[in-house]
Amino acid sequence: MPRRTMIEAIRDAMAVSMERDDDVVVFGEDVGYFGGVFRCTQGLQARFGKSRCFDAPISELGIVGAAVGMAAYGLKPCIEIQFADYMYPAYDQIVSEAARLRYRSGGQFTAPMVVRMPTGGGIFGGQTHSQSPEALFTHVAGLKTVVPSNPYDAKGLLIAAIEDPDPVIFLEPKRLYNGPFDGHHDRPVTPWARHDLGEVPDGHYTVPLGKAAIRREGAAVTVLAYGTIVHVAEAAAAETGIDAEVIDLRTLLPLDMETIEASVRKTGRCVIAHEATLTSGFGAELAALVQESCFYHLEAPIVRVAGWDTPYPHAQEWAYFPGPERVSRALRAALEG
Structure with a gap:
């Protein structure tokens, strides 16, 4: 291929x-x-x-x-x-x-x-x-x-x-x-x-809109991510050794709540990571949806990791990105919560 x-x-x-x-x-x-x-x-x-x-x-x-x-x-x-x-x-x-x-x-x-x-x-x-x-x-x-x-x-x-x-x-x-x-x-x-x-195959094929993918299976904590941060989350899980399940949302709307709910109900914990600023980022909507649908299965507060609430910092670009270290801290916080 x-x-x-x-x-x-x-x-x-x-x-x-x-x-x-x-x-x-x-x-x-x-x-x-x-x-x-x-x-x-x-x-x-x-x-x-x-x-x-x-x-x-x-x-x-x-x-x-x-x-x-x-x-x-x-x-x-x-x-x-x-x-x-x-x-x-x-x-x-x-x-x-x-x-x-x-x-x-x-x-x-x-x-x-x-x-x-x-x-x-x-x-x-x-x-x-x-x-x-x-x-x-x-x-x-x-x-x-x-x-x-x-x-x-x-x-x-x-x-x-x-x-x-x-x-x-x-x-x-x-x-x-x-x-x-x-x-x-x-x-x-x-x-x-x-x-x-x-x-990547030649010719025509489609990936359905509205269907997430489980990139890494785990039982300790669910990580919801998309785009670049999927790879960051995988790196954090590998470095910490935490049994994290990493879900690549792929489509934000329509959102695959079935896959999200099944994972969070299994793990009882949830970390949400994205590159955009924290306040009013899409992670806030994800946190609300997980709380509404999985409240009685959660064993710890939902943890969000995101970019800073500042105008985009040119000189500090690599510090602005949520990297494996910040996601690792979030994973540990979810497990300790």
Whole structure:
């Protein structure tokens, strides 16, 4: 089976989808001839032509607004916002138009579109290239939110997202783009370097939206994570020797509560870890859901590990990330609670 980086898996997902369905179009800033700032769309314009993979003006509002119109018309746009930090001018179009189109039209129109965004830190990008805004999307009814942690899932989830009849926010952790990543903060991402990371089949396959994956089985404590922090949690469990069960959520909405509940009821303890800031992060919603559904099975308070409640600290990027040491402390706290 071919081994691909996450960048290559994402590119292959778009190529497979464009090959199978002429209605799939790809556009955004620099995604055409240049192939995208991280080269996720490299070669797609040469293969499918300028009418199906093309550059857009530097206007995130315009990119998303055009995609909503295309989707309502019957196309299936897969658009790229160059960095998740740049999505704020387009947020109104995402929330007020894309997310609500099915409902406000009584089902007469839908918005089968995907908004791809590199997310999180790892490239020393500072405050305007490193944010993790997933909670802003999970709060919006009508959107699906996806965060893959490995190349196999990235390809399968993206194909599933493109084929979904409603809008999907697809967040791509930059620290995982080129791998391998062992959960430690020992190096920045190098977008131009290639490192084999995962086996990714050729051709078409999907990973279902709304289904979590158990990355490490255990009986002492459940760890809920997604994206980059899945690898951090695995590293922490290995280093401490704690029998932790690590669950990769993969899709934040729809959320696989069945898998979460089964694990927490088995272990009786729960640690939640993510890169975004702690206050009002998606971990707060996870903690509320676990408390509501598993209260009588919990043997200790739920513990959260997250980024600092500060503007993104450029000079202290590697300290800001929840690393294995901080997750290890959370695991011990859950066991001692």
